[in-house]
Amino acid sequence: MQVTDTKSEITRRLSVLIGLDVSAVSHAADMLTMHFGPQRQYVTPRGTVLEGGTWALHVQCSWRLTRAGVVVATQAVLAGSDDAAHFGSSWLDTLLVKEGAVIVKGISATKSGGLQLAMSNGFCLEVVSDTVPDEEDWRLFELRSDAKHFVIEGGKIDPWSLS
Template sequence: MIDIRKEVEKRLSVLCGLELSGVNHATDMLTLSFGPLRQVTNFKGVAKSVGAWALHVQCAWRLEEAGHAMATEADLRGPDEKAHASARCLQGILLARGFSAVEAVTAHEAGGLDLLLSHGFLLTVVPDGVAGEEDWRFFVPGSNAEHFVIRGGKIDPGGI
């Protein structure tokens, strides 16, 4: 049996020391880029900048600074204008003081995690645990490499 905590920490440990290089959203999904940005062409032929690693979060999450909530998944829900404004606010919070680097990754039992970032930020991801629903995924953008996916609070053996 796979130890979810150990597997999450093993997979995401590559982030330690890397800078958070991008903060965006796709509808209500939080999308984070880590490491140096590079250009890739998406399936529509459009060039875009991506980091060495990406974390896409579709479950509950909370960004804290010194124990105070700065943002949650609710900030990306609602009309597009609200989501865009919230994403710009997150960019300002996380990137305005210079890039935040990942200092530590700690996994939780049901596939959740804490990313401790420099400048006193903590991102906590809490899977919803709904069977069949994707909670979050971690991958190398622009690559055909397998994605590491948490679905329903468990590791999805199928990846992508």
């Protein structure tokens, strides 16, 4: 059985984002959803027509967005009522998409399933795994692809992601 180095595997998988712009920010309940790369229409397996970037990052654990080292948002902006979450994700979308291109410049990862996306304009998204067993922290996947999602669960790579 091959042992996978979590930090290296996260860095390798997320390297596809380098050079791509943040093309959409939204939410599903209190989950942060970010799209990267050009927005295009695609059809879901259920036949629904949606629009999205090339890659999607869904974050269900602790995160914070900083700009020039100052915290500008945390997962708290998506907490509370549906209206509050919608307002928070719309504000993030304006900040990272509508006010000018924000491009992923670099990736770093931790052994415990966390990551940092260094972006242009001084932005950095820091994701900290909650390390709760059997609970998903975050996932990265390519839209319009049947490839398996890369999933961090409980601070570790979900073995299904590697099979």
